[in-house]
Amino acid sequence: MRMGWEIILSQAFLVSFLATTIRLAVPILIPTLGEIFAQKSGVLNLGIEGMMITGALGAFLTSYYTGNPWLGVLSGLVVGGLFGLLHAFMTITLSVNQVLTGLAIFALGPGLAGFLFRTIFGVTLIPPITTSFTPLHIPLLSKIPVLGPVLFQQNILVYLAFIFVPICGFILFKTAIGLKITGAGENPRAADTLGVNVYRIRYLCVIFGGVMAGFGGAFMALSTPGQTFMEYMIGGRGWIAIALVIFAKWNPYRALGGALLFGGADALQMRVQALGIGIPHHFLLMLPFVLTIVILVMISKGTSEPSALTIPYKRGNL
Amino acid sequence: MMKKFIGFFNVKERPILAAILSPVLAVLVAFGIGAILITIAGTNPLVAYQALFVGAFGSLHGFGETLAKTTPLLIIGLGLAVAFKSRMFNIGAPGQLYMGALAATVVGLTFTGLPAVLLIPLMMAAGFLGGATFGAIPALLKARFEVHEIICTVLLNYIALFFVNYLVEGPMKEPGSYIAATSMLPSSAWLPRLIPGTRFHAGFLIALLCIPLVYLILEKLTLGYRIKAVGASSGSARYGGISVPKYMILAMIISGGLAGLAGTIELSGIFFRLQQGFTFEVGFTAIIVAYLGRCHPIGVGLAALLFGALINGGQAMHRMTGVPVGIIYAFQGIVLLLVLASEYLVRRKG
Numbered sequence: 001m002r003m004g005w006e007i008i009l010s011q012a013f014l015v016s017f018l019a020t021t022i023r024l025a026v027p028i029l030i031p032t033l034g035e036i037f038a039q040k041s042g043v044l045n046l047g048i049e050g051m052m053i054t055g056a057l058g059a060f061l062t063s064y065y066t067g068n069p070w071l072g073v074l075s076g077l078v079v080g081g082l083f084g085l086l087h088a089f090m091t092i093t094l095s096v097n098q099v100l101t102g103l104a105i106f107a108l109g110p111g112l113a114g115f116l117f118r119t120i121f122g123v124t125l126i127p128p129i130t131t132s133f134t135p136l137h138i139p140l141l142s143k144i145p146v147l148g149p150v151l152f153q154q155n156i157l158v159y160l161a162f163i164f165v166p167i168c169g170f171i172l173f174k175t176a177i178g179l180k181i182t183g184a185g186e187n188p189r190a191a192d193t194l195g196v197n198v199y200r201i202r203y204l205c206v207i208f209g210g211v212m213a214g215f216g217g218a219f220m221a222l223s224t225p226g227q228t229f230m231e232y233m234i235g236g237r238g239w240i241a242i243a244l245v246i247f248a249k250w251n252p253y254r255a256l257g258g259a260l261l262f263g264g265a266d267a268l269q270m271r272v273q274a275l276g277i278g279i280p281h282h283f284l285l286m287l288p289f290v291l292t293i294v295i296l297v298m299i300s301k302g303t304s305e306p307s308a309l310t311i312p313y314k315r316g317n318l
Numbered sequence: 319m320m321k322k323f324i325g326f327f328n329v330k331e332r333p334i335l336a337a338i339l340s341p342v343l344a345v346l347v348a349f350g351i352g353a354i355l356i357t358i359a360g361t362n363p364l365v366a367y368q369a370l371f372v373g374a375f376g377s378l379h380g381f382g383e384t385l386a387k388t389t390p391l392l393i394i395g396l397g398l399a400v401a402f403k404s405r406m407f408n409i410g411a412p413g414q415l416y417m418g419a420l421a422a423t424v425v426g427l428t429f430t431g432l433p434a435v436l437l438i439p440l441m442m443a444a445g446f447l448g449g450a451t452f453g454a455i456p457a458l459l460k461a462r463f464e465v466h467e468i469i470c471t472v473l474l475n476y477i478a479l480f481f482v483n484y485l486v487e488g489p490m491k492e493p494g495s496y497i498a499a500t501s502m503l504p505s506s507a508w509l510p511r512l513i514p515g516t517r518f519h520a521g522f523l524i525a526l527l528c529i530p531l532v533y534l535i536l537e538k539l540t541l542g543y544r545i546k547a548v549g550a551s552s553g554s555a556r557y558g559g560i561s562v563p564k565y566m567i568l569a570m571i572i573s574g575g576l577a578g579l580a581g582t583i584e585l586s587g588i589f590f591r592l593q594q595g596f597t598f599e600v601g602f603t604a605i606i607v608a609y610l611g612r613c614h615p616i617g618v619g620l621a622a623l624l625f626g627a628l629i630n631g632g633q634a635m636h637r638m639t640g641v642p643v644g645i646i647y648a649f650q651g652i653v654l655l656l657v658l659a660s661e662y663l664v665r666r667k668g
Contacts (some may be wrong), residue, residue: 094662096659099407110644111644112644115359119360236472292473301464
């Protein structure tokens with residue numbers, strides 16, 4: 001027991017813990033950014049978890065057969081985008097209940113992914129391993145003690161993910177498109193009167209949300225060398241991303257903070273488990289979920305979501 | 319937050335024929351889409367579907383298994399119907415089922431000396447209470463802190479799963495056992511099997527009994543009237559003097575309690591011990607069962623039978639033709655999407 005705690009406080013452990021935190025923040029951060037856009041435009045997407053797992057399968061298969069993880073990522077984005085399109089068609093064109101459509105996609109995703117994976121590979125004793133991304137050491141910066149291994153020895157998708165935060169923030173808060181998105185989600189009729197095509201804005205945002213969920217899934221499938229595919233590999237991250245949108249108050253910069261917090265909780269269970277500290281690993285697995293509920297309890301009251309969230313928009317229907 | 323999910327289950331406005339027709343059509347179209355997937359998997363869909371139907375209904379044994387799979391879906395689906403009527407979107411049935419089964423296990427392993435007539439009802443009461451308590455948490459958090467119940471119930475599922483897995487691998491594990499499971503319950507805790515050689519057990523009768531019971535609650539009692547009033551319009555309900563949080567919580571107690579009861583029945587009728595890999599996913603399937611059944615007790619009964627048959631038949635199909643069972647879960651999502659889409663068509667006509 002004493003040994004364990006001493007290791008935890010050592011520099012080597014802290015460095016590996018922080019590096020893992022950064023890496024595990026990504027598959028929560030990316031879908032959260034996408035969901036922020038969808039919700040800001042007025043559409044709730046509860047299907048993130050299902051979109052992530054199908055995106056992960058698309059990425060896994062493509063990278064497996066082509067040996068090129070970049071094509072894998074592309075495939076993950078396309079699959080996620082297609083599910084986003086499905087959600088958009090159901091909720092915007094057909095104005096079907098957003099909650100139920102999202103739940104249907106949540107049910108569909110793991111089933112479809114498991115079905116296709118088993119169809120292709122059957123039941124194998126040796127799981128198929130895909131080509132994944134390897135850490136990219138940034139010259140000079142990666143040599144800095146502590147900071148180097150934590151920040152600058154990650155794989156390239158991690159750097160990309162963090163660049164997305166200011167880009168999303170800029171689009172939402174500093175551009176005309178951002179204003180149109182906010183308008184579509186706050187008061188679609190007024191926005192429509194001012195010449196905003198509410199349908200198009202919502203379609204784009206929901207598809208973007210799907211693409212980002214697919215990206216998150218691709219990250220799960222391709223970011224760890226020697227990784228195989230499992231139907232349950234998303235493990236609730238899609239749901240935590242949805243909770244994180246509330247935590248972030250629909251702000252990409254706040255989402256970054258939240259994602260790091262959850263990345264930390266996730267990293268803690270991975271790193272501490274390896275040490276055998278005496279805390280049952282089930283409790284560590286539980287930690288991100290307990291943390292999310294605690295945060296929701298503290299933050300939910302009085303949060304103002306986009307006013308038109310979950311309400312379908314019908315032109316000329318007063 | 320999110321107080322305004324509009325018109326989930328306003329069944330009354332829909333013409334009866336459309337309410338029945340759209341789920342039936344959706345299921346038929348879903349079978350068509352399933353056929354395409356099965357063809358992709360390299361199997362003749364007719365052969366696969368034959369295996370599915372024969373597996374589900376073709377023999378006394380198969381039909382018994384179908385009813386065994388129907389049992390938890392029916393009980394949970396009925397409970398979800400109550401929650402959905404109050405507009406509490408309970409996605410937490412898997413977790414509530416686990417906590418119910420856990421409470422029942424504790425009772426069953428403690429009072430081993432009791433005769434079956436006492437022990438089984440006691441376990442069921444404990445199971446109901448365990449599920450109801452776990453179901454009340456998100457309702458309380460919603461009433462007090464405005465926590466979104468969908469997200470909250472989903473997160474609680476993971477917590478219940480990890481907690482029960484911890485117990486069956488650790489403190490409650492049978493000493494010396496190779497699998498992660500508690501000790502066997504005494505045989506006085508077992509529900510009798512109704513068809514020998516199958517897992518069709520007396521729990522099915524309890525599930526059937528729940529149909530009129532939930533009908534009574536929803537259609538004949540003030541409790542149900544108020545639950546529905548809260549769901550239809552919380553503003554009007556409050557204006558009419560109904561305490562909205564109280565009936566949200568009560569609806570979740572019924573819903574969680576029935577999920578816990580389903581967990582107890584799975585325990586006493588199928589597993590006889592709490593273990594890793596205990597019934598979990600049916601808690602999600604039951605959402606689709608409740609919706610497909612229009613949240614009406616009889617509709618829920620029919621939908622539960624359909625999905626019980628699909629799950630059992632799907633496993634038979636897998637054994638006979640090798641089509642991966644994932645297709646049954648994909649099928650569930652497809653059915654729900656199609657029912658939703660068909661409602662759009664009904665609405666346009668109407």
